[in-house]
Structures are given as structure tokens and as C-alpha cells.
Amino acid sequence: MGASTRLLCAVIMGAPGSSKDTVLSCIIKHLELKHLSSGDLLRQNMLLGTESGVPAKTLIDQGKLIPDDVMTPRALHELKNLMEHSWLLDGFPRTLPQAEALNKAYQIDTMINLNVPFYVIKQRLTARWIYLASGRVYKIEFNPPKTVGIDDLTREPFVQREDDKPDTIDSNHFVW
Numbered sequence: 001m002g003a004s005t006r007l008l009c010a011v012i013m014g015a016p017g018s019s020k021d022t023v024l025s026c027i028i029k030h031l032e033l034k035h036l037s038s039g040d041l042l043r044q045n046m047l048l049g050t051e052s053g054v055p056a057k058t059l060i061d062q063g064k065l066i067p068d069d070v071m072t073p074r075a076l077h078e079l080k081n082l083m084e085h086s087w088l089l090d091g092f093p094r095t096l097p098q099a100e101a102l103n104k105a106y107q108i109d110t111m112i113n114l115n116v117p118f119y120v121i122k123q124r125l126t127a128r129w130i131y132l133a134s135g136r137v138y139k140i141e142f143n144p145p146k147t148v149g150i151d152d153l154t155r156e157p158f159v160q161r162e163d164d165k166p167d168t169i170d171s172n173h174f175v176w
């Protein structure tokens with residue numbers, strides 16, 4: 001993007017199961033902007049075993065949100081490194097205080113909200129199972145495993161992500 005072009009600050013919001021990744025990759029493919037995902041940021045910290053990464057793993061595994069006083073400075077710090085670029089923020093903000101802090105720090109040009117009916121999301125997520133060791137994902141309707149509950153390749157049992165379980169989806173309903 002040329003120096004005279006105004007940079008774009010955009011946010012995409014959508015619950016898990018709203019096909020956000022598909023829409024995102026389409027936007028990123030066609031527009032020259034940086035993608036910042038708060039979930040990826042946290043997973044990087046978890047992999048590196050940083051001070052914030054270790055407690056984050058416990059919360060994520062339980063399907064809970066990272067507290068605002070940890071998440072907000074982390075995300076805003078990361079955005080500072082993108083000053084020279086247009087960006088698309090994904091997964092942040094997820095709470096009102098996060099949204100207020102972002103709004104105070106940046107003028108957001110575009111907000112994309114994927115408005116998928118809750119019953120469709122619940123149907124999609126509760127039909128999604130994952131084999132943890134490899135990350136292989138099965139969707140009960142579209143690519144079911146050969147044997148219910150068993151990974152096709154290793155024959156080991158697979159699990160449902162904590163945040164894909166119906167109870168977690170219900171309790172997170174208003175915070176995505």
C-alpha cells in the first residue's frame with residue numbers, strides 16, 4: 001500500500017462456527033492488510049511458555065475468556081507493531097471493556113459482524129470433533145469418522161474442544 005493511502009483499521013467478529021476463517025482468508029487474499037488474531041497470539045504465548053501463556057492455557061482449555069486486564073494490553077501492544085500497516089483484528093474485542101479500550105486507542109474504520117443464527121452455530125459446533133494429537137477435525141454431518149468417536153488413521157478416541165461443547169457455547173453466547 002502506498003504512503004499516500006490511508007491505512008485501514010478493521011475488526012471482524014463472529015462466533016466459532018460462523019465461518020469467520022473462510023471470510024477472513026478471502027478478505028486477506030484480496031486486500032493488503034495484516035491479520036491479527038487474539039487466539040493465535042495466545043497460542044503463540046502458550047507454545048513459548050511465556051508468563052501469560054501458561055495461565056492462558058488453563059483458561060482456554062476450560063473454554064473461559066482471558067481476563068480483560070491481561071488481554072487488552074497484550075492486544076494493544078501487538079497493534080502498536082502494526083502502525084505502518086492496515087490491519088484486520090480477529091477475536092478482539094470480545095467484551096465491552098476490550099471494545100472501549102480499542103475504541104479509545106484507535107479509530108476503527110470497518111467492523112464486520114458475521115450474523116449467523118445461534119441455532120445454526122450450535123448445530124455446526126456440536127457436530128465438530130477433533131483428534132488432539134494431529135489436529136484432524138471431523139464434522140459429524142460432512143466428514144464423519146469411519147467409526148463413531150475414533151480417529152480414522154490412529155484408531156484412537158477423539159475429543160470435543162471444551163469451547164465446542166453445548167454448555168460452553170450457551171454460556172459464551174453473548175461474548176463472542
Ligand code: AMP
Binds near residue numbers: 039040063064066098
Ligand atoms: P479463538 O482462536 O479466537 O477462538 O480464541 C481461542 C481462545 O482464546 C478463546 O476461547 C478464549 O479463551 C481466548 N481468547 C481469544 N481472544 C480473546 C479475547 N479477546 N478475550 C479473552 N479471551 C480471548
